[in-house]
Amino acid sequence: MKQRKIFIAAAAFAFLLSGCESDHADSYPFDNAAYIDVAETTSDSNVTFKKTVSELDRELSAVLICPATVDTEVEFAPDASLVEGYNARHETRYTMLEEKYYDFPVRTALIEAGKSVSLPLTIHFKGLDQLEIDQTYLFPVTIVSADGVSLLNGSKTVYYLVRRSSAITTAAILTDNWIEIPGYDKPGSADCVNGLTAVTYEAIVRVHDFHYAGPTSTYIEEKLSTIMGVEQHLLLRIGDTNFNAEQIQVDGSGVSLGKFPEKNSGKLLSLEEWYHIAFTYDLATGEAYIYVNGQLQSRTTVAPTVKAINLGLRALAENPEESDARQFFIGYSYDNFRQLCGNVAEVRVWSVARTREEIWRDMYDVENPSEKPELRGYWKFNEGKGNVIKDLSMYGNDAVSHTDLKWDTSIEIPQLNKQE
Structure with a gap:
């Protein structure tokens, strides 16, 4: 109306x-x-x-x-x-x-x-x-x-x-932009995201257009929108080729997970709605889960053939500056046509597979983040201005926008875990 x-x-x-x-x-x-x-x-x-x-x-x-x-x-x-x-x-x-x-x-x-x-x-x-x-x-x-x-x-x-x-009132607008984590490409500062035996990705997103692929591009039916991660390694995204452009998908090709879940028209996201999206993966059990707004949406079990999950791949190369290894991004993966056309806040990387109860409890905030060694990266996106997003974890890997970042400072994200 x-x-x-x-x-x-x-x-x-x-x-x-x-x-x-x-x-x-x-x-x-x-x-x-x-x-x-x-x-x-x-x-x-x-x-x-x-x-x-x-x-x-x-x-x-x-x-x-x-x-x-x-x-x-x-x-x-x-x-x-x-x-x-x-x-x-x-x-x-x-x-x-x-x-x-x-x-x-x-x-x-x-x-x-x-x-x-x-x-x-x-x-x-x-x-x-x-x-x-x-x-x-x-x-x-x-x-x-x-x-x-x-x-x-x-x-x-x-x-x-x-x-x-009391809710989240600020988020970054990633349309035609994306976020880099420079520390994840350097030996030493990337140690916190290498050698992991489990991982959890979390982010709050709102999508403006699932089919937008850049200011000079045309409409793409089977569009891919990146949330976070490493292309062809461990990537949390929305959509894929021969896949619903509105459905969450994980590509864990580099960590024995493959792509999951299967195409399912009953698992589509809606435009202009805020979603807390979480993905967990544990090498010890081979279990992977996707949660939407704190509720289980998809699960799978695989037989991992790798011993560790590495997100700072360039830092492991002999010459990081010259390495062709994929990088960890927020809102970007393979090329400029796979960006997230929308808003993002509360991005996190953990070295554990968090439980549904933990995800539900902490969807909109993490208390005392600098005291949690398992929280390997935490970008709230609450600055409201500038191009640097502070890492509130104890590891201090601040993020930087690719171009000047636009902000939305008059939003109010519903706190579903506080509603009766």
């Missing part, structure tokens, strides 16, 4: 904008109108943040359907009177964010003649660490006046949903 509303709104804007193609204002089939840029397709704007955040900023601009013929001032203001109507429409009980939690010093935007968008105004949210955890506050901001033009009712107001969350 929400997607339909966005489509209708976008279509309406396209129709309105088509009237601006004329060079003569008197030929417009309607009056010019002002609206808020962040309310163009939906009036709700999430301001969700982790519980330790104390302040953050949001920007908004005034927009005209057609370029202004003269300088046009647009005035904004918070409006507590809109809270009751919002709650009635959405069957919520939100309260208005108190004034002590925000600064909105400049409330008038100027759209210069010949232009259709103003410079942005800034709302500074402050004292956020004093808000109740997991409670949503409403902060409506509306256009109260615009010189000489009408207001576009459906987009003249933005409702900021301010929420201090």
Whole structure:
């Protein structure tokens, strides 16, 4: 339903904008109108943040359907009177964010003649660490006046949903990007992921497109999306050739596991849903498991012919810098067409095959990670900025993005293990 509303709104804007193609204002089939840029397709704007955040900023601009013929001032203001109507429409009980939690010093935007968008105004949210955890506050901001033009009712107001969350609120966007672990290619620092007799991979992911293979590529039916691991050795991924593009698969070709599970249309993931995905493998028993959101999805038993699992293959080569051995990546494997088109958080590598109970308990956080020697790599992806992702394990192998990393900092990942 929400997607339909966005489509209708976008279509309406396209129709309105088509009237601006004329060079003569008197030929417009309607009056010019002002609206808020962040309310163009939906009036709700999430301001969700982790519980330790104390302040953050949001920007908004005034927009005209057609370029202004003269300088046009647009005035904004918070409006507590809109809270009751919002709650009635959405069957919520939100309260208005108190004034002590925000600064909105400049409330008038100027759209210069010949232009259709103003410079942005800034709302500074402050004292956020004093808000109740997991409670949503409403902060409506509306256009109260615009010189000489009408207001576009459906987009003249933005409702900021301010929420201090106990959940994960930050993740990296890996579309057209991926993550490298430089330490895993070097002798010494890679020792923590070599010579293992068991392993567990964990990650939280949300996929935007299972068939996207890069900005210059076409649609690929049997697409492979990489989560983490080493190509042709031990790789956790979604999809494969002659396999469902939406189904989790492990390629353990280098550690006697082969590919598993079999193709099964009953095990497909959905777009835009958050999943905690875990894979375990134990050489002593030959047992391998895949868990989705803490629940067993697939299992197999093999007869291993290797004595150890090595993830830092280049570090084992005589000349690591010149080695053609495969590398460990997050979101990348064989080539640029096998990236993960989506978000990632809470990536971990363990030297043990974790149990279902352990996976369920720790899906969204690991307590005291630096005190757990079996936790060989732990990247929370909670930085929210920059290109370096800290390794919170005791081994300190920080990760680095291939290109400048984009972040999503207003998410809220449901904590399934805390729901009744």
